[in-house]
Amino acid sequence: MASGAPTVSVIIPTRNRADLVCRAVRSVLVQSVSSIEIIVSIDGPDPVTEAALAQIHDPRLRVIVAPESKGAPAARNRGFEAATGEWIALLDDDDEWMPTKLERQLEIAARSSFALPIIASSLIARSPSADYTWPREVPSPAVPISEYMMVRTGLFSGDRVIQTSTVMARRAHFTQVPYLVGLKKHQDWDWLLKALAIEGAGLEFVPEALTVWYIEENRPGITASNDWRASREWALSVRDLITDRAYAAFLLLYVGSMAARTGQRDSLRPILSEALATKAFAWRHIAIYLSLWIIPPSTRQRLRRLVHGRAVT
Known part of the structure; x- marks a missing residue:
């Protein structure tokens, strides 16, 4: 890591959701870990979002704008290329973090036996009418990761969850396994399956709810598909x-x-x-x-x- 480089680079892809991405950025700026950079990767020209982010005066915030929209995976990959931290943490523009999120994950990373740990955590799934603490069942080495993600154990969502905005991994891991551009759905599962297949990789999990994930709000995202x-x-x-x-x-x-x-x-x-x-x-x-x-x-x-x-x- 270069001298003076941040410990963690936070990558936030966004487009046409200025208020939401500013909320996400502010939740990063109050982290108990201060050695960070925030890279907001705007997926195509978006003057409104650029203007809103320009009102946040913190040198740790960087904004990069793609010349054209190519979807969330491409926006994340651009962020990975621009990042300088040893670690990269993902945050969707409509989510936010608890203040100790990065601190707790870095503690787990420091104790990990994996060369390439992927650190996730529990979360609060927040709908307009209720909160849920997910997952109700944390990952276990005894359960293959594909089964943990895909085999639901109950009637409702939330039993088994690894959500994007909880994930942190080494920058080298993200550059070795970038997101698949053009994939309209399951981008995060695709990345996790491939990233955990790399030699030396392994999943670590913090059982504390460190992220707020907003659900059931019917907002259009950068990438959405019901195909x-x-x-x-x-x-x-x-x-x-x-x-x-x-x-x-x-x-x-x-x-x-x-x-x-x-x-x-x-x-x-x-x-x-x-x-x-x-x-x-x-x-x-x-x-x-x-x-x-x-x-x-x-x-x-x-x-x-x-x-x-x-x-x-």
Whole structure:
């Protein structure tokens, strides 16, 4: 690391969400770790966001602007190339951090036995009506990472979560395994699967909730897609990194959810048939899959709040 370089480079991709990205930046500026740089990577011309960020007067903040929009993965990669810190921490523009987030992760990194540790943490998933502390089950070495990410253990989201804004890893790791540009969905899972496949890599987890993840707010992002076919094609592209059990669960719980959300009933049978063909499916996932087509999303959200949520204070 060059003399005077920050310990952590924070990469925030954004576009056309000036108020949100300023909130994210401010949550970084109050971190208990001061040896940081913040690189806001704007995905294409965006004068409003540039002007808003210019009102934050802190030398640790840097803004880079792409000449054209190419999506969140490309924006993150530009940030990786510009970073100078030994570590890189990811933050989405609509999330924010607790003040000790980086401090706690650096403590874990210092004690890690991995040459390339990836440090994640628990989070607060905040919706307009309730907070949830996720994940309810922390990662374990006994569970393959593809199964941890894709095999849901309950009816509702939040049992197993590794969310982008909780992740920190060495800069060398991100430059060795950049984000896949052009991928419209599952960019973070794609990166994590590939990054953990590198020799010397391993996952560390802080059980404290160090990030606030805003959910169910229906905001457009840099990258968004409900194309179930594209999700299936992505899973096939990383099939060698996914167990049969994880692949079956991904088809039933994620591909199926997108198809159900868009009302494409002609997909119900082929998705189910492919999952059954793996012979590694779980019957409870079959039941959840069928419920996706039967129970409206609004009803599932109300049930989740009843079972796992608490009122926002």
